[in-house]
Every structure is written in C-alpha cells, then in structure tokens.
Amino acid sequence: MVKIIEKPLSVNPLKKGSIMGAITAFLGMHKVMPLVHGAQGCMAFTKNFLTQHYREVTPMQSTAVFDIATIIGDDSNLHEGIANVIEKQKPDFIGLVTTGMTEVRGDDIKGSLIRFREKYPQYDSTPVVPVACPDFKGDAETGYGAACAATLSLLIEPAVRTDYRTRKMVNILAGMHLTAGDIDWLKRSFEAFGLDVIVYPDLSASMGGQVNHFYGLPEEGTSIDTIRKMAHADFSIVVGGCMEASADILLERCTVPYKKFDTLTGLEATDELVSWLMDYTGKQAPSWMRIQRQRAVDALLDAHFSFSGKSFSIAGEPDLLYGLGKYLTKEMGIRLETAVTTARHGAFENLPAENIIMGDLEDLEEYSKASDFIIANSNAIPMCHRAHKPIYRVGYPVKDYLGHFHRTFIGYYGAMMLAFDIGNICMTLDIERSGH
Structure with missing residues (x-):
C-alpha cells in the first residue's frame, strides 16, 4: 500500500518557488522580458540558478522594491520598472512575475497596471502579462503552467480556423520537464506525419545553444505572432499536467480540442502517442x-x-x-x-x-x-x-x-x-x- 506523507517544513530544500518556473516559461518565448516584481535578490537568485542549469544567457529584470517602498506600498517601483524595460529593451511583451514579498504585501497588480496605462499611454502597444507567484504556494511547475496560461489568456482571441492550409497544425504544449532533446524528438515525429507544429513555450530554441551572440532579450523561442496563431490550430497535445490549464483556455476560447499525456517517457506512453498520430493523420509511422x-x-x-x-x-x-x-x-x-x-x-x-x-x-x-x-x-x-x-x-x-x-x-x-x-x-x- 502506498503511503503518502506531507512534510510541513523544509530542511534540505527540493522545491523551487513558482517564480523560477514562471521565468523559465518566459525564457522560452521570443523577445519577452521577464520582470520580477520584488527585491533585487529575488531576481538575482533565480538568474544565478537558471544560468548554472542552462549555461546560457538568461535575461530578466527586477523592479528592485526596497524597504521604504515595501512599507509605503506605492506603485512607483513597478511603474518605473515597466517603463524602463519597454524604453530600453523594447520587448514584444513583458512577463510580470510577482514574488512572495509583493504577494504578502497585498499588491493589486491588475489595478496597478491600469494606473500604469493611464500614466504612460505611449506604451499601450506593449502587452504586460501578470503572473502571481507567491513562494508559499505551489512549486516551479505551478509557476511555469501559470505563466503559460496567463500569456494565452491575455494574447489569444477567439478565431475561426481558415481553410487555406494544406497541412494540419497542432500545438504542442510543452511541460517544464521537457529538454531540448525531448522537444526536438517531438518536432521531428509530428513533422514526419505531415503536421505543422507550434511548440509552446520552446525552450529548445531559446536555451538550446543555437543563439550564437549575446542578447538582452530571449531569442528564438515562441514569438508573440506564433502564440496568437495557436488559436487557429486544429488540435493541441498537452505534455505534462502543468500545461492543462493552457489547453483549457484554447479549448474554451478557440474550440481547439486537446489530448493530455501525463508522460511520454517509456514504450507504453510513446506507443499511445504514435497510435494517436497514426489515427489522426491516417499515415503509418516512418521507418x-x-x-x-x-x-x-x-x-x-x-x-x-x-x-x-x-x-x-x-x-x-x-x-x-x-x-x-x-x-x-x-x-x-x-x-x-x-x-x-x-x-x-x-x-x-x-x-x-x-x-x-x-x-x-x-x-x-x-x-x-x-x-x-x-x-x-x-x-x-x-x-x-x-x-x-x-x-x-x-x-x-x-x-x-x-x-x-x-x-x-x-x-x-x-x-x-x-x-x-x-x-x-x-x-x-x-x-x-x-x-x-
């Protein structure tokens, strides 16, 4: 009989906060600046952590909330941080990630963004995706899934799929556990069955070492235009439970059906995927x-x-x-x-x-x-x-x-x-x- 134990404290930590997962998701998107709304150290730790893991440039910025601003609780750090990022980096959009400090303080992020738009109307063309990432709730996969769902919720609009395509298009909603090698295998497999694919987010491209120059914004990941095209897909494949919320948004808002795979590791799970591909396309598996x-x-x-x-x-x-x-x-x-x-x-x-x-x-x-x-x-x-x-x-x-x-x-x-x-x-x- 399986025994499930829940520990009320952490001695030798395993869990990474949801902030790390949210930033990881944004790093898989093209020219998106992750902006951490919290103290400088909240961003510095995450940046060091992800740089050690990927051994790649991991762009991110912080609103650098300090003690007086924390006590007073005004919007100045947040508004100035967003304005500076837009002015200097010119991202396609900003992934605004909250932290435990700002969540405990009770910041009204949505209200603050409304006030930012009123104060800086010249920046209306740059979307800002807010993601709540309190350290005391969830884990890295929770934050990753929340960032992906929040991005779709803001950017995706209901769309009627057009009939100009000669090939079916499938969204691959890639969980945080997938490596560049995993994503490459998925791309090759779907393309072998004559399908066009959108991988969201695509960390294999942005963090896989193919960008050969220094960059101030993540490059080669899923672009904002590609994200919007996901509304026109014929189907979505969900790899990992943390991406199911994103699939639900595409289903409810754009009627894109989906199939979830809790795992694609092992023969049994892969057989299930390949069987689906054969049934969906009417083609045999390649040699x-x-x-x-x-x-x-x-x-x-x-x-x-x-x-x-x-x-x-x-x-x-x-x-x-x-x-x-x-x-x-x-x-x-x-x-x-x-x-x-x-x-x-x-x-x-x-x-x-x-x-x-x-x-x-x-x-x-x-x-x-x-x-x-x-x-x-x-x-x-x-x-x-x-x-x-x-x-x-x-x-x-x-x-x-x-x-x-x-x-x-x-x-x-x-x-x-x-x-x-x-x-x-x-x-x-x-x-x-x-x-x-």
Missing part, C-alpha cells in the same frame, strides 16, 4: 521511428538482467517524477522505494512507490536507505556521497554535468537511452558488489 522502437526494445532486453532485484528512490517535480517512476517500475521492473516531490499530481495514485512524500531532500535521504541508486538533481549529490549511492541526474538544477539539456528522455530514443543509462548504473553496482 526511422520503427527502427527506434526496435532498438528501445532491444535495449530493455540487453539490460534486463542488471535490473533484477534493484530498487531506487527519486526526487523531482511532479511531471518529471511521474514519467521516470512509471517507466522504471512498470517497464524496467525496478522497485521504487521512495518518491519525494514538491506538489500533488493526479497520476501519483498509479505510481507503485512504497512512500510518496511531499517533502525535501532530507526525506529522500531518510527514506531511501534500502535503495540501490538515486534519481535526483545535482543538489542531491552530497547526500548520495554520504550514503555511498550512485546518482542519476535529472530535473532542476543539473549544474555539474555538461549537455544535460540536450539529453532525450521521451519517445523511443529516450526509452533506449534511459535503459542503457540505468542498466549501466546497475551493472556497475553488480561488479562492485562481486569484487571484480
């Missing part, structure tokens, strides 16, 4: 995709002896944790001792873990004593060293491993690589324990 599936099955066959008798524990954001946990338990046959996560997930009840904990890395260390290896972000390395357990790095941040953001965890290719990676960890354990 390269069939070959990838054969190789993934062969990888599981090659590695299955090393999986025998092994157990693991995992810590991460809900969408990431669920996908990896399901694949390793149901298809690799490895026992899941403990899953530590940052928020509840509707699919957790189907995850065969002995313990599911809404907690931190202290819980991971305490409840993973019988595990053979750990799956977590780089912050879990010290505890793995203390416990003499190998770690497989995933999630946010991965700051001590080059190329993480280009690894693939979904699709048939991701299933194959995960089978090899986890199989190699298990084989090394067997060799060390045998003394050879």
Whole structure:
C-alpha cells in the first residue's frame, strides 16, 4: 500500500518557488522580458540558478522594491520598472512575475497596471502579462503552467480556423520537464506525419545553444505572432499536467480540442502517442521511428538482467517524477522505494512507490536507505556521497554535468537511452558488489 506523507517544513530544500518556473516559461518565448516584481535578490537568485542549469544567457529584470517602498506600498517601483524595460529593451511583451514579498504585501497588480496605462499611454502597444507567484504556494511547475496560461489568456482571441492550409497544425504544449532533446524528438515525429507544429513555450530554441551572440532579450523561442496563431490550430497535445490549464483556455476560447499525456517517457506512453498520430493523420509511422522502437526494445532486453532485484528512490517535480517512476517500475521492473516531490499530481495514485512524500531532500535521504541508486538533481549529490549511492541526474538544477539539456528522455530514443543509462548504473553496482 502506498503511503503518502506531507512534510510541513523544509530542511534540505527540493522545491523551487513558482517564480523560477514562471521565468523559465518566459525564457522560452521570443523577445519577452521577464520582470520580477520584488527585491533585487529575488531576481538575482533565480538568474544565478537558471544560468548554472542552462549555461546560457538568461535575461530578466527586477523592479528592485526596497524597504521604504515595501512599507509605503506605492506603485512607483513597478511603474518605473515597466517603463524602463519597454524604453530600453523594447520587448514584444513583458512577463510580470510577482514574488512572495509583493504577494504578502497585498499588491493589486491588475489595478496597478491600469494606473500604469493611464500614466504612460505611449506604451499601450506593449502587452504586460501578470503572473502571481507567491513562494508559499505551489512549486516551479505551478509557476511555469501559470505563466503559460496567463500569456494565452491575455494574447489569444477567439478565431475561426481558415481553410487555406494544406497541412494540419497542432500545438504542442510543452511541460517544464521537457529538454531540448525531448522537444526536438517531438518536432521531428509530428513533422514526419505531415503536421505543422507550434511548440509552446520552446525552450529548445531559446536555451538550446543555437543563439550564437549575446542578447538582452530571449531569442528564438515562441514569438508573440506564433502564440496568437495557436488559436487557429486544429488540435493541441498537452505534455505534462502543468500545461492543462493552457489547453483549457484554447479549448474554451478557440474550440481547439486537446489530448493530455501525463508522460511520454517509456514504450507504453510513446506507443499511445504514435497510435494517436497514426489515427489522426491516417499515415503509418516512418521507418526511422520503427527502427527506434526496435532498438528501445532491444535495449530493455540487453539490460534486463542488471535490473533484477534493484530498487531506487527519486526526487523531482511532479511531471518529471511521474514519467521516470512509471517507466522504471512498470517497464524496467525496478522497485521504487521512495518518491519525494514538491506538489500533488493526479497520476501519483498509479505510481507503485512504497512512500510518496511531499517533502525535501532530507526525506529522500531518510527514506531511501534500502535503495540501490538515486534519481535526483545535482543538489542531491552530497547526500548520495554520504550514503555511498550512485546518482542519476535529472530535473532542476543539473549544474555539474555538461549537455544535460540536450539529453532525450521521451519517445523511443529516450526509452533506449534511459535503459542503457540505468542498466549501466546497475551493472556497475553488480561488479562492485562481486569484487571484480
């Protein structure tokens, strides 16, 4: 029987605030400036965190609210911050992210934006998307999903799909857990079935290393014009629970139907996606995709002896944790001792873990004593060293491993690589324990 534990405090933090997720989402959009409404340190920590993870330029600005402004509670910092960003950076739009300080203070952001428009009518053409991100509510995936939904809510308008296109167009609402490698696999797969795709937000383009010059605004992500075109799509595919709110907006406002995939990690989940693509387009899977599936099955066959008798524990954001946990338990046959996560997930009840904990890395260390290896972000390395357990790095941040953001965890290719990676960890354990 699964035991679910909720911890009321954090000792060795695992959860990242919703502000980090919201800024991550805006970094996947073209020429959008994330503006943090709070103290300078609120932005500085997030910027340092994301720069270490992506190893790319991570543009963002702050309203730099100081102590007197906090006490008085006027709009001057916010209004001046927005005006300065528009004047100096000239973004396509601004992602205005609140913080715990301004949320606790009770700032009326919508009212303040109305007053900003009255004070600076010359900036009416630059949209400002407000996103409430109190540190005490939700996690990074919550903020990521909220930023994506808020952007669509402001920019999307009801539209009648025209019939000038010769190819169907599908929105891919990409969850925060997807890497550049994952998004590349999705793009290639949908295009192989003759579909045009819009990836929203597209971190693979903006944070994937293809921008070869310094920039003051994120480049190559999903543009404002492309976001508005999402209203004309024939269908939306949701990858990860945090993006369902965005899909609901497109459905309710623009009648764009959608299908949600809680995960695309593993053969079973990928088979479901490919079956949908075949039914939707009436086309057969391309030969390269069939070959990838054969190789993934062969990888599981090659590695299955090393999986025998092994157990693991995992810590991460809900969408990431669920996908990896399901694949390793149901298809690799490895026992899941403990899953530590940052928020509840509707699919957790189907995850065969002995313990599911809404907690931190202290819980991971305490409840993973019988595990053979750990799956977590780089912050879990010290505890793995203390416990003499190998770690497989995933999630946010991965700051001590080059190329993480280009690894693939979904699709048939991701299933194959995960089978090899986890199989190699298990084989090394067997060799060390045998003394050879």
